[in-house]
Amino acid sequence: MGNNWEMVIGLEVHAQLNTSSKLFSSSPNQFGSEPNENVNFIDSGMPGMLPVMNFACIEMAIKTGFALNFKINKYSVFERKNYFYPDLPQGYQISQFEFPILTEGFINIDNEGNQKKIRIERAHLEQDAGKSIHDIDPKFSFIDLNRVGTPLLEIVSYPDLSSAEEVVSYMSSLRQVLMYIDVCDGNMQEGSLRADVNLSVRKKGGELGTRCEIKNLNSFKFIRQAIEYEFKRQVDVIESGGKIEQNTMLFDTSTGETRAMRSKEFSHDYRYFPDPDLLPVNLTQDQIDKVKTSVGELPQAKLDKFIKDYNVDKDIAKIITVEKQNAILFEKMISETDVKPKFIAAWLVGDIFAFIKENNLEVSSLNEKTKEITDLLKLVSDDVISNKAGKEILPKVLNGQGKPSDIVKELGLEQVSDSGELEKIIDEALVGEEENISKFQGGSDRVLGYFVGKCLKATKGKGNPKLINKILLERLKN
Amino acid sequence: MSDIDIKRISYLAKLKLPHEKEEFYANSLKDIIKWVDNLKMIDTSETEPLHNVTEKTVSIRKDEINKSNSVDDVLSNAPERAQNFFKVPKVVE
Numbered sequence: 001m002g003n004n005w006e007m008v009i010g011l012e013v014h015a016q017l018n019t020s021s022k023l024f025s026s027s028p029n030q031f032g033s034e035p036n037e038n039v040n041f042i043d044s045g046m047p048g049m050l051p052v053m054n055f056a057c058i059e060m061a062i063k064t065g066f067a068l069n070f071k072i073n074k075y076s077v078f079e080r081k082n083y084f085y086p087d088l089p090q091g092y093q094i095s096q097f098e099f100p101i102l103t104e105g106f107i108n109i110d111n112e113g114n115q116k117k118i119r120i121e122r123a124h125l126e127q128d129a130g131k132s133i134h135d136i137d138p139k140f141s142f143i144d145l146n147r148v149g150t151p152l153l154e155i156v157s158y159p160d161l162s163s164a165e166e167v168v169s170y171m172s173s174l175r176q177v178l179m180y181i182d183v184c185d186g187n188m189q190e191g192s193l194r195a196d197v198n199l200s201v202r203k204k205g206g207e208l209g210t211r212c213e214i215k216n217l218n219s220f221k222f223i224r225q226a227i228e229y230e231f232k233r234q235v236d237v238i239e240s241g242g243k244i245e246q247n248t249m250l251f252d253t254s255t256g257e258t259r260a261m262r263s264k265e266f267s268h269d270y271r272y273f274p275d276p277d278l279l280p281v282n283l284t285q286d287q288i289d290k291v292k293t294s295v296g297e298l299p300q301a302k303l304d305k306f307i308k309d310y311n312v313d314k315d316i317a318k319i320i321t322v323e324k325q326n327a328i329l330f331e332k333m334i335s336e337t338d339v340k341p342k343f344i345a346a347w348l349v350g351d352i353f354a355f356i357k358e359n360n361l362e363v364s365s366l367n368e369k370t371k372e373i374t375d376l377l378k379l380v381s382d383d384v385i386s387n388k389a390g391k392e393i394l395p396k397v398l399n400g401q402g403k404p405s406d407i408v409k410e411l412g413l414e415q416v417s418d419s420g421e422l423e424k425i426i427d428e429a430l431v432g433e434e435e436n437i438s439k440f441q442g443g444s445d446r447v448l449g450y451f452v453g454k455c456l457k458a459t460k461g462k463g464n465p466k467l468i469n470k471i472l473l474e475r476l477k478n
Numbered sequence: 479m480s481d482i483d484i485k486r487i488s489y490l491a492k493l494k495l496p497h498e499k500e501e502f503y504a505n506s507l508k509d510i511i512k513w514v515d516n517l518k519m520i521d522t523s524e525t526e527p528l529h530n531v532t533e534k535t536v537s538i539r540k541d542e543i544n545k546s547n548s549v550d551d552v553l554s555n556a557p558e559r560a561q562n563f564f565k566v567p568k569v570v571e
Contacts, residue, residue, distance in 0.1 A: 019541050020541050020542065020543050021541055021542060021543050021544075026539070026542060026543055026544035026545075026546065027543070027545065027546075028543045028545070034549070034562060035549075035561070035562040035563050036549045036552055036553060036562050036563065036564075037549055037562075038545075039547065039549070039552045040545070040546045040547040040552070041546070041547055041551075041552070044552050046555075052537055052538070052539045053536045053537065053538045053539065054538070054539060054540075054541050055538040055539065055540065055541070056540075056541035057541075058538070077529050078536075084492060085569065086564070086566045086569055099529075132569065133563070134568065136560075137560070137565075137568075138568075139567070139568055140558075140560070140565050140566060140567065140568055141565075141566050141567070141568045141569055142560055142563035142564070142565060142566075143563055143564035143565075143566055144563055145552070145564070269486075269490055271490070274529045274530070276530075278536055279530050279532065279534050279535055279536040279537070280529045280530055280535065280536065281535060281536050282535035282536075283535075
């Protein structure tokens with residue numbers, strides 16, 4: 001396969017809004033309930049039932065508008081997208097078509113250290129469909145309508161993406177922002193965030209090719225695999241003299257291959273028209289402005305602040321800002337202590353995250369323990385206890401086994417930082433070591449480590465290593 | 479006026495037309511469209527599209543849960559039921 005081909009990709013991302021109730025009905029918007037538990041007569045498409053707009057969905061769309069630099073349209077219209085499928089009992093999906101609530105946004109993504117601006121054409125509100133289960137019975141499909149009417153925000157990018165890495169970076173940046181502004185829980189496994197990938201290939205810089213759409217990808221791994229497979233498939237077709245047909249594709253997660261689901265010839269004819277059950281949305285400037293105050297600090301702003309104001313290393317700052325909960329915990333700790341943020345950050349992404357992972361905890365569960373954590377970090381940064389002792393005590397503190405200072409006393413972990421006492425120990429340790437001392441003075445640094453070890457052992461590991469080092473050097477140089 | 483693809487229309491409407499009736503229905507539809515096309519006599523180049531005849535905005539509600547129907551209510555009209563699912567002829571795309 002020649003390497004003078006490039007891919008051109010646009011993404012349609014469906015984000016489930018984390019409201020309590022559905023878009024047009026008061027049924028719970030909840031994952032994992034018993035089949036058809038969260039369904040009422042509106043959701044099940046009973047004749048005569050009328051949809052009523054959940055205003056929280058509009059507010060979340062506006063919030064997304066601010067966060068992703070969109071033009072927020074005061075006027076938008078809900079239309080019916082007609083298709084027949086058993087998990088869509090109304091016979092149509094209520095969506096926005098000609099007049100979406102958001103147009104012309106963008107997001108900056110990080111691509112191997114470089115920033116790239118990805119333009120977003122539009123975002124609109126729509127209902128989700130239910131679920132068909134095909135593998136219980138050979139002759140019948142089983143229908144669960146719980147997901148019917150779940151509010152979705154469909155975010156449609158321009159074809160500005162040109163590699164699987166960029167797509168993953170775009171998708172994860174989008175996910176991060178949506179989670180920061182609290183409109184989507186970002187849980188891809190549960191389908192809260194999923195993508196349709198539109199991909200075509202062309203000779204570098206050439207005319208756009210015919211695109212295929214790969215439906216419903218719900219993990220970064222599958223997105224990457226599907227893109228790589230589809231790119232190769234299209235190039236192979238063209239290089240062997242064939243033509244790409246505009247198809248809708250499915251990605252088979254077990255084989256890692258894409259296959260055609262339906263061709264253009266059989267594509268749906270959606271026959272959109274304004275839903276007569278729903279009046280157009282006419283927002284006032286006041287309604288839009290009210291939402292603006294709730295957007296909060298976005299991930300990029302937090303990252304910049306951590307690096308510039310708190311002096312945290314970029315890589316560590318990135319780990320902390322990946323999820324909003326991390327950043328909240330970090331900033332809470334900073335506000336409660338005079339320990340340097342950089343020092344706290346290192347402990348956070350190190351031992352504290354390790355503890356959270358090991359015990360399968362939510363990061364937010366530590367918000368009530370920040371006082372104990374910062375007290376402990378203060379003891380370490382003030383050299384009252386060693387780094388090693390700090391690591392040993394941390395799990396006990398996080399498990400609520402007492403105040404750090406009490407645990408330190410109880411376990412006798414306080415460091416000996418009394419220089420008089422340490423000098424005595426060091427002098428004793430140097431007795432009879434004339435040979436090693438002259439080795440050191442002859443330029444062998446290795447001997448220093450030996451001496452530090454010997455002194456630490458003499459203090460039963462409680463001597464302050466920094467101080468021991470310092471005094472030792474003074475002694476050895478004379 | 480463009481020709482009418484009666485096969486496609488009957489497919490979209492989920493209607494099975496007998497072959498000998500296709501022409502009859504195609505002509506009926508053509509007549510209807512011709513009649514509606516009278517609207518084209520009006521010059522609308524200066525008119526904004528209207529999506530609803532009332533000037534009002536969509537009615538809204540608060541984001542609150544109200545479970546108004548039980549699983550049994552919802553499944554009571556189902557042609558067939560299996561546990562708490564609707565049971566329908568297999569449709570796989």
